Amino acid sequence: MKTRKLYIGGAFKRSESEHSYPVTDKKQEPLAHLCRSSRKDLRNAVEAARKAFGGWSARSAYNRGQILYRMAEMLEGRREPFIHELEQISLTRQQAEAETDAAIDRLVHYAGWTDKYPTLFSSVNPVAAPYFNFSIPEPCGVAGIISPEDQALIAPVSLMAPVIAGGNTCVLLTSEQMGSVACTLAEVLHSSDLPGGVVNILTGIRSELVPHLVRHLDVNVLILAADDSDMKKEIQENAHLNVKRVHIYEQKDWNKETTQSPYRIMDAQEIKTTWHPVGY
Amino acid sequence: MSENHTSEKNNRDSARLPFRAGWSYDPAPESAASIKLDKRYQLFINGKFVPPAGKKWFKVWNPATEQVLAEVAKGDETDVDRAVDAARKTYRQVWSQIPGKERGKYLFRIARLLQERAREFAILESMDTGKPIRESRDIDIPLVIAHFFYYAGWADKLDYAFPGVKPRPLGVAGQIIPWNFPLLMAAWKIAPALAAGNTVVIKPASSTPLTLLKLGELFSDAGLPPGTVNILTGPGEMGMALVRHPGVDKIAFTGSTEIGKLIQQNAATTGKKYTLELGxxxxxxxxxxxxxxxxxxxxxxxxxxxxxxxxxxxxxxxxxxxxxxxxxxxxxxxxxxxxxxxxxxxxxxxxxxxxxxxxxxxxxxxxxxxxxxxxxxxxxxxxxxxxxxxxxxxxxxxxxxxxxxxxxxxxxxxxxxxxxxxxxxxxxxxxxxxxxxxxxxxxxxxxxxxxxxxxxxxxxxxNTFNKFDPTSPFGGYKESGMGREGGMHGLSPYLEVSE
Amino acid sequence: MNSKKTGLQPELPPFVPIDQVGVEERAARFRTRSIKAESKVHALRLALQMVDLTTLEGMDTPGKVRQLCHKALYPHGIDPEVPKVAAICVYPNRVRLARQILEGSGIRVASVATSFPSGMGQPNARIDEVRHAVEEGAEEIDMVISRWAFLSGEYRLVQDEIASVKEACGPSHLKVILETGELGTYDNIRRASDIAMDAGADFIKTSTGKVSPAATLPVTVVMLEAIRDFYFKTGRPVGMKPAGGIRDAKTALHYLVAVKETLGGDWLTPDRFRFGASSLANDLIMQLMKQKSGSYQSADYFSMG
The missing domain is CATH 3.40.309.10 (Aldehyde Dehydrogenase; Chain A, domain 2)
Structure with a gap:
C-alpha cells in the first residue's frame, strides 16, 4: 500500500518526520497511508508559499486565468480516476460524478474571474482636490486553508481556487481521513503549469498543525471551512498575533454553485489606494 | 579630483541660509473666548447627558498650557451596559425602521450644523489635542464635515454599492477612537455606521473627549433619534468591556497595534465582526x-x-x-x-x-x-x-x-x-x-x-503625502489593521451581505 | 568633465522637474501666514522700499513720467516717514528725464529694453537698445527673453542672447524677464530661470505686465527656489522680481513670506527683491497709514501714481 506524498514548493515529498497514518475506504478496507505532517513540514510549506508569492502575484491576470483553466482541463482529463477515488472513499457513483464535475466547473468559474474581479471591486475616487485617486484590490499574501473533513475534492478546489485566482499563494490542510483525494489533486496541479509553491498541500493530524498555522507570523489570511469548535477557538484566540485576516465558512455544501462568488476572492484581498497630483 | 569634488559638494550641502534673521512674525492667536466649556461633562446615553454609574470623574488637560479644560465622566461596565442597551433598543425600534433616505437627511443635517459651527470645533480641537489651529481649521474640521456629507448620500444607495447581495446593517457598532484626530476619527466611524443603518456606542480617548461630547450636543440639535449615537468617556478597561459586550455586533478600533491585537482577540472570541486601523x-x-x-x-x-x-x-x-x-x-x-x-x-x-x-x-x-x-x-x-x-x-x-x-x-x-x-x-x-x-x-x-x-x-x-478625502478608502495591510474607512469600500465593515 | 572648464560650448543647466500641485500647495501655505502688529508695519515699509514704480505705455508722455518720478520722491506727500520706492521703471526714451529728476535721491532708474514686451526685434537692434538705455543713464536693464526660441527648444540661443545683453549692460544691473505667462509650465519657468542665471542675470523677473497671467505666487516660489539652488551651486546671489498683478498690500506680504521662508532674511532687501507694480505702492501706503492711525483709509487721501 503506497504512502501518498505531501506537495510542497512544487515537489512531492514525504514528511520530514517520516511518520504516516493509514486511512481506509468506505468499507473500512485499508486504502493508503497519508503523511503525518510535522510542524516543520508546515514551516516548509509556508516558506514555499511565501517564496512563490512574489512571482505569482506579479503574473498577469490573464495568465493566472489560463493556468486555472488549465487546471480544469487537467482535472477533466482525469475525471474517471477522481470519480473512482471518491466512490471508493465515501460516495456513490452518482455523487462522485457530480462532485468531480462540480470541481471542474468551479475551476473554470474562477479561471474567468481573474481578470474581472478587479474591475468590480476597484474604484476611481473623486477627491475634492487636484489628485487622481484610485483603489484596487491586491492579494493579501500567504493564506492558510483548513478544508472540511468531507467533500474531499470539491471543498479544497472551492477554497483554493478563489485564493490563488486573486494572486495569493496557500497552504492547504486536507481532510484528515480523505486527504488522499487532495494528494491526487496535487498531481493535477503539478501538471497544470501552476508554479511550484503557489498551492502546498499537507495531510496529517490537524489538531497538531492548526496551532502552528494560526501562530505563523508569515501567514496573512486564515480560512477555516472545517466545522470544528476547537480549531475555531484556537484561531479566534491567536490570529491577532500578526493581525491575521480570518474567515470562517460555516458548514456548507460546496457542490452548490451558490458557494462560488467573487466575494470569496475578496476575502483574501487588500484594497490599495493610490494618490497622484494632476498637473502640468 | 573626485575627493575634491566630494568635499566641495559637502561644503555646499552644509551651508546655511539665515532664516531667522530680519523680519519675523508677531503672534497671531485665534481667540478662545467663544469657547464655552462646562465644568463637567457627563456620559451621552440615549440622547441625554447622564452621570456615570460610579460617580467618578477625570480631568482633561490642554497639553499646550497644562491647564485643566474640564472634568469628564469616568464610565465603567455598568455604563457600557446602559449605552449598549440604548443603542440596541434604538436600533430595533427606531433606526432600522427608518428608510435610508431619511437616515441620510440626518447626516446631511449634521454636516450643515457642523459647517455653521466649524470655527468653534476647530478651536476646541486645538485646545484639547495641542494641534495647530491651521490644521484643525483647514484640515480636521473640513474633513469631518465632508465625511458626514459624503456618507449621508450613501444611506439610500447601498444596493448600488453591493448589487444583488442585499446589504443589511449589522446592529450595534462599538467604536473606539484615538487622541490624534479626535473628531475626525469620530466622523470616520460614526458617518458610515449610521449611513449603513447601525447604531453606535463610541468611546473617545481619555485625553481628548471634548469635541466628541460637543458633537453629542450637536446630534441632539440635529434631531438625531436618542440612542442612535451614545458617547462613553472612560478608561481602557471600559473600552474593553465594550469590545466584549454581548450586545455589540461589531467593533471598529483605531489606535496602536499593541491594543489592536488585544481588541482583535477579544472581539473574535466573543464572536464579533471587527475592523482595525493600527500603527x-x-x-x-x-x-x-x-x-x-x-x-x-x-x-x-x-x-x-x-x-x-x-x-x-x-x-x-x-x-x-x-x-x-x-x-x-x-x-x-x-x-x-x-x-x-x-x-x-x-x-x-x-x-x-x-x-x-x-x-x-x-x-x-x-x-x-x-x-x-x-x-x-x-x-x-x-x-x-x-x-x-x-x-x-x-x-x-x-x-x-x-x-x-x-x-x-x-x-x-x-x-x-x-x-x-x-x-x-x-x-x-x-x-x-x-x-x-x-x-x-x-x-x-x-x-x-x-x-x-x-x-x-x-x-x-x-508625489504627495498625507492627503485624505472621504471618497478615498484608507486602511492597512499586515499589522497596520484590516478593513477600510472612506469611500465605497468603507461601507462594507458596517454591512452584512448575502452571497 | 565640465565643458565650461575646457572652454568648449557651455552646458545647459540640468532639467529640474517641478510638480504643479505641490508648488501651488506650497504657495497656498504661504498665504495662511497671518501678519499682524509690528511685523505688519515692518513688512509694509519693506515692501514699499522694494517697489519698482512702473509705467510702460505707448502714452507715456514726459509729463506722465515726471509725475511718476515725483510720486517716487514724495510717496505720501505729508508723512516723511513713509519710505521711498527702490526704482522707477520706464521705456528707454524716458530714462534721461527720469535720471534728471531723481538724481541724488537714491531712487534708481530702470529701463526695459530688447524690444519689450515681445522681444521680437532684430538681435542687433535689441542689443543696441540696451546700449542706448545704458548710455541714457539706466542703472538697471529689464530685458525680455525670446520666448519663441525657448518654446521651440532653442535654449542655447536664449542663453547666448542673455549673455550678450549682460555684456552690453556693462555696470548696469540686468533683470531678465521670462514672461512666465507664456511659458506654459512650471518646468519651463524653472528651466528659463536656470538658463537666465547661468547666463549672468542679476535678477530674474516674472513678467512684462502685458501678458496675463503676470506674476503669481507659485511662479514666484518656483523662481525663488531656482535662485536658492543657484546660490548653493555658485555662491552668487541672484535677485527676484515678480511683476504685474500684485495690486494690494496683502498680496505683497504673501510674497515677502515666500521670500523669507525660501531664501531667508538676506533676500529681504531691495538689492535682492523687487515688486514690479504701479498701483501697489499706494495700497502699501494706505495700509501703513491705517496701522499708524487705526482708521481705515480712502484712496481720496493719496496721490495717484
Missing part, C-alpha cells in the same frame, strides 16, 4: 529624478503634520544616494522655517505633543542616540515654557536595524536612510510588520506605478 512606519521614498522642493514639502507634511501623531506618517525617509546631501540640506533649511508653539496661533506649524507620557516616549527614542550611534538634528527654535513640546527632529546615521527605524514613534521624528536602486528602496520600505502607507517621489510615471504596486501598504501617496 504604521511608512517609508517615503525619494528618487534622484524627483521634484526636489516639492518632495521636501511632502516629507515635511508626511512627518510633521499633527506633530507626527499620525498612524500613516512618513516616518522613514529613504533617499537615493546621489541626492541625499542636497535633499537633506533642503530639509534642514525647511525645518528652520517651521514655527513650533501655541497651537492657537495661526502661524504655528507644529503644536504641542499631546501628553506628557507621549513626549517621554518620543524622548526615549531620541535618548538612544549616543548608545546606538546615530545623530539628531533639530533646528534652533524657541519652545514655550509650559506644556509638552518636541521640535521637528531629523535622525541621521541610522540603519534598518535601529529601534528608532523599526518602531512607531508617533512624534515629529524622521529617520533618514539612503538607497541605491529601486529594488533596494522597495525592500527597505517593506521590511516592517506594518503596511499602512507609503510615499514615492519621482518624475517618471512608470517608476511610480511599479514602486507603488510593490509597496505592501494600503495607501500610497505618489
Amino acid at each position: 504604521g512606519k511608512a517609508a517615503n521614498i525619494v528618487f534622484d529624478d524627483a521634484p526636489a522642493d516639492q518632495a521636501v514639502e511632502g516629507i515635511v507634511n508626511g512627518i510633521f503634520f499633527n506633530q507626527g501623531h499620525v498612524c500613516c506618517a512618513g516616518s522613514r525617509l529613504l533617499v537615493q544616494e546621489g541626492i541625499s546631501g542636497e535633499l537633506v540640506r533642503k530639509l534642514k533649511d525647511r525645518l528652520e522655517t517651521l514655527i513650533v508653539g501655541d497651537p492657537l496661533d495661526k502661524n504655528t506649524d507644529i503644536g504641542a505633543i499631546n501628553s506628557g507620557p507621549q513626549l517621554e516616549k518620543i524622548l526615549g527614542f531620541l535618548s538612544e542616540s549616543d548608545e546606538q550611534g546615530f545623530r539628531i538634528y533639530q533646528p534652533d527654535c524657541e519652545l514655550p515654557e509650559k506644556g509638552h513640546w518636541c521640535p521637528p527632529t531629523l535622525v541621521e546615521g541610522v540603519s534598518q536595524s535601529h529601534r528608532i527605524v523599526q518602531e512607531e514613534i508617533f512624534g515629529p521624528v524622521l529617520t533618514i536612510q539612503t538607497f541605491r536602486t529601486p529594488d533596494e528602496a522597495v525592500a527597505l520600505a517593506n521590511n516592517t510588520p506594518y503596511g499602512l502607507s507609503g510615499g514615492v517621489w519621482t518624475d517618471k510615471g512608470s517608476k511610480i506605478f511599479k514602486v507603488s504596486s510593490r509597496i505592501r501598504a494600503g495607501v500610497i501617496w505618489a
